Amino acid sequence: MPVVGVIGGGQLARMMIPAAVGLGIELRVLAEAPDSSARLAATAVGDYRDEATVLAFARECDVITFDHEHVPQAVLRALVAAGAAVHPGPDALLYAQDKLMMRERLSQLGVPQPDWARVESADDLTGFLADHGGRAVVKTPRGGYDGKGVRVIDDAAQVADWLADGPLLAEELVAFERELAQLIARRPSGAAQLWPLVETVQRGGVCAEVIAPAPQTTDAQQRAAAEIATSIAHGLGVTGVLAVELFAASDGRVLVNELAMRPHNSGHVTIDGSVTSQFEQHLRAVLDWPLGDTTPLAPWGVMINVFGSLPDEKIAAALGHQPTAKVHAYGKGPRAGRKAGHVTVIGAELDDVAYRARAAASHFDD
Amino acid sequence: MPVVGVIGGGQLARMMIPAAVGLGIELRVLAEAPDSSARLAATAVGDYRDEATVLAFARECDVITFDHEHVPQAVLRALVAAGAAVHPGPDALLYAQDKLMMRERLSQLGVPQPDWARVESADDLTGFLADHGGRAVVKTPRGGYDGKGVRVIDDAAQVADWLADGPLLAEELVAFERELAQLIARRPSGAAQLWPLVETVQRGGVCAEVIAPAPQTTDAQQRAAAEIATSIAHGLGVTGVLAVELFAASDGRVLVNELAMRPHNSGHVTIDGSVTSQFEQHLRAVLDWPLGDTTPLAPWGVMINVFGSLPDEKIAAALGHQPTAKVHAYGKGPRAGRKAGHVTVIGAELDDVAYRARAAASHFDD
Numbered sequence: 179m180p181v182v183g184v185i186g187g188g189q190l191a192r193m194m195i196p197a198a199v200g201l202g203i204e205l206r207v208l209a210e211a212p213d214s215s216a217r218l219a220a221t222a223v224g225d226y227r228d229e230a231t232v233l234a235f236a237r238e239c240d241v242i243t244f245d246h247e248h249v250p251q252a253v254l255r256a257l258v259a260a261g262a263a264v265h266p267g268p269d270a271l272l273y274a275q276d277k278l279m280m281r282e283r284l285s286q287l288g289v290p291q292p293d294w295a296r297v298e299s300a301d302d303l304t305g306f307l308a309d310h311g312g313r314a315v316v317k318t319p320r321g322g323y324d325g326k327g328v329r330v331i332d333d334a335a336q337v338a339d340w341l342a343d344g345p346l347l348a349e350e351l352v353a354f355e356r357e358l359a360q361l362i363a364r365r366p367s368g369a370a371q372l373w374p375l376v377e378t379v380q381r382g383g384v385c386a387e388v389i390a391p392a393p394q395t396t397d398a399q400q401r402a403a404a405e406i407a408t409s410i411a412h413g414l415g416v417t418g419v420l421a422v423e424l425f426a427a428s429d430g431r432v433l434v435n436e437l438a439m440r441p442h443n444s445g446h447v448t449i450d451g452s453v454t455s456q457f458e459q460h461l462r463a464v465l466d467w468p469l470g471d472t473t474p475l476a477p478w479g480v481m482i483n484v485f486g487s488l489p490d491e492k493i494a495a496a497l498g499h500q501p502t503a504k505v506h507a508y509g510k511g512p513r514a515g516r517k518a519g520h521v522t523v524i525g526a527e528l529d530d531v532a533y534r535a536r537a538a539a540s541h542f543d544d
Numbered sequence: 545m546p547v548v549g550v551i552g553g554g555q556l557a558r559m560m561i562p563a564a565v566g567l568g569i570e571l572r573v574l575a576e577a578p579d580s581s582a583r584l585a586a587t588a589v590g591d592y593r594d595e596a597t598v599l600a601f602a603r604e605c606d607v608i609t610f611d612h613e614h615v616p617q618a619v620l621r622a623l624v625a626a627g628a629a630v631h632p633g634p635d636a637l638l639y640a641q642d643k644l645m646m647r648e649r650l651s652q653l654g655v656p657q658p659d660w661a662r663v664e665s666a667d668d669l670t671g672f673l674a675d676h677g678g679r680a681v682v683k684t685p686r687g688g689y690d691g692k693g694v695r696v697i698d699d700a701a702q703v704a705d706w707l708a709d710g711p712l713l714a715e716e717l718v719a720f721e722r723e724l725a726q727l728i729a730r731r732p733s734g735a736a737q738l739w740p741l742v743e744t745v746q747r748g749g750v751c752a753e754v755i756a757p758a759p760q761t762t763d764a765q766q767r768a769a770a771e772i773a774t775s776i777a778h779g780l781g782v783t784g785v786l787a788v789e790l791f792a793a794s795d796g797r798v799l800v801n802e803l804a805m806r807p808h809n810s811g812h813v814t815i816d817g818s819v820t821s822q823f824e825q826h827l828r829a830v831l832d833w834p835l836g837d838t839t840p841l842a843p844w845g846v847m848i849n850v851f852g853s854l855p856d857e858k859i860a861a862a863l864g865h866q867p868t869a870k871v872h873a874y875g876k877g878p879r880a881g882r883k884a885g886h887v888t889v890i891g892a893e894l895d896d897v898a899y900r901a902r903a904a905a906s907h908f909d910d
Contacts, residue, residue, distance in 0.1 A: 179856065179873075179875065180856055192565060193565075195561070195562070195565050195584075196561070196562030196565050196566065199558060199559075199561050199562050199584065199875075200562065200815075200870070200871075200872050200873075201859065201871060201872075201873060202854060202859065202872075202873025202874065202875050202885065204875075218561075218565065218584065218585065219584065449566075453867075453868055453870075454867075462863065467859070467860045467863055467864075468860060468863045468864035468867065469867070470863065470867050470868075471867040471868040473868070475841045475842070476841070488568060490545065490546055493567065493568065493833070494831075494833045494834060497828065497833055497834045497836065498833075498834035501820075501834065501835070501836050501837040502819055502836075502837040502839070504566070504819075505566075505567060506566050506567075506568075507545075507566075507567060507568025508568065509545065509565075509568050509570075519568065
């Protein structure tokens with residue numbers, strides 16, 4: 179029985195547990211705290227930035243993978259030096275950790291992206307703004323997620339605080355019709371498997387809803403998204419699941435917004451809606467096992483995120499009113515605004531599926 | 545977050561783990577041994593026949609349920625006396641523990657069964673044989689499973705050893721076209737939900753394969769099976785999942801063979817093939833939460849049991865050759881003849897689905 183070690187005890191590690199139980203894989207989690215979302219599989223609690231902690235954890239595992247992308251490069255490289263099988267590896271993860279490096283590398287690969295520039299000063303940024311209609315998206319290269327570390331600006335002074343700390347990434351503010359996500363899994367030995375392209379609906383910079391497959395996309399957009407994800411997976415040597423967040427621009431372009439090298443919120447719909455879920459596929463990929471079929475189990479799937487908390491009585495109410503809804507609770511204590519669970523419904527008609535998913539999720543509204 | 549305690553750490557408890565993780569239920573298992581199939585969720589190791597052990601375990605749980613039906617009545621009643629919510633309760637479980645009591649009670653309920661008699665002596669049995677064409681099935685009232693405790697005889701002397709220990713159950717040897725199983729779940733507050741009727745294929749008295757829904761059954765047979773399971777669930781006050789094993793007799797009758805008051809091998813196909821699996825439904829039922837939709841995710845599903853062991857390299861080979869197959873390994877050490885896992889495939893055409901399931905399972909043949 180293979181042992182997969184996951185660094186990080188969040189909901190992504192938690193959702194690997196059912197897939198591991200199914201396939202007879204032993205999952206071990208290095209969690210941040212005893213009450214982590216993935217506590218059922220936690221065999222160690224410690225700091226993922228501490229080399230000795232991570233090395234000790236890895237010694238008991240056949241493969242190391244991740245709940246998040248925050249493990250420092252020095253720790254990742256120490257793991258590899260110690261002989262651990264690390265998937266995705268440090269050379270790939272670098273591009274999920276540093277957005278400037280990601281933009282540079284994707285440019286080299288010829289992958290379509292928004293116009294971008296590395297800016298080191300207010301003057302650099304003022305120049306970029308002048309070239310792009312007076313507005314831009316500015317990102318800190320590291321540490322951002324769910325809208326954090328991202329500002330839309332029209333004056334370089336609006337990121338003066340960030341510029342003091344080092345270079346920033348400036349990006350064209352893309353006029354887009356919708357946001358898409360293309361999920362792919364790749365094995366160390368090279369085989370890769372795509373899921374159908376999905377639409378992600380963001381509110382306040384955070385994913386609120388996913389529709390699978392993405393409605394109203396053209397064959398050309400679907401092909402473009404598949405080619406982009408495939409190029410990135412192979413070009414960056416990603417192992418495991420890769421999520422590519424995309425803009426479907428108003429001018430018809432499909433452009434890379436962000437990368438995540440792990441199971442991703444945009445893929446939660448695959449748990450209940452795909453022959454092989456992203457969590458099962460991730461485990462199969464990091465073990466270099468054959469990848470599974472990714473055919474949808476129904477024509478449409480809609481996934482709605484739940485924020486804050488999922489009290490038992492609200493779960494029971496949601497299940498009672500929507501018997502086809504799959505409610506997923508992440509076992510977290512209540513905290514306003516934090517992703518606490520999600521609801522998925524699949525079925526034959528998008529209107530009906532979306533109605534049922536939103537109706538079930540509405541039980542968790544405050 | 546509700547806490548469900550499961551007595552017994554076998555594969556049925558193991559397969560409750562993914563459902564519990566999904567719904568945010570805390571599952572605790574009282575296992576027989578540290579290396580039990582459900583060890584990931586084991587919070588105690590001890591003897592389920594020991595009242596103090598079971599009572600101590602139950603004190604930390606909101607609801608108690610079971611991986612098997614072997615907990616003694618005295619222990620069950622001590623649990624109830626101590627205020628525990630026990631599902632199914634001792635009054636219902638009695639009929640899954642004692643086949644003579646089951647036959648008596650189902651006769652009272654008017655449920656169709658094979659002819660049967662309580663036999664206490666060789667003379668009783670000789671009389672039963674004379675009335676039934678010289679052959680009969682004889683069962684020990686307690687402790688039988690998977691063909692154990694069952695003999696087909698044509699002479700009372702063939703069970704002389706058993707008769708010395710007490711009364712036996714003699715049953716008509718039913719000429720049947722096929723064996724069926726009807727799964728149902730019932731909440732303590734009374735609501736019940738059926739899954740579609742399935743066919744079970746036995747080899748050597750052990751379930752080898754399940755086809756869902758049961759092919760070549762008439763509407764009348766489906767209605768009869770549904771009525772039987774519904775009558776038994778309500779009549780016996782079963783809470784949680786009830787599996788009713790049935791004969792589709794050659795003369796058209798649908799007759800009860802055996803009962804199981806827990807998730808059952810005939811329902812494993814629901815994990816990958818139903819909107820709500822038997823394991824999720826069981827947890828919802830014992831918590832008295834609303835029951836889920838049981839619509840199949842595809843027209844056909846085939847589940848094949850794997851015996852002995854599922855070595856990693858064979859799992860990888862099966863997944864590689866059949867990308868649509870869902871392989872389930874129970875995390876048990878190898879032992880010839882023991883259920884070690886199962887394979888499920890779902891899809892549109894029965895021939896194709898059965899081919900793929902059998903092809904995947906064939907990788908585990910010795």
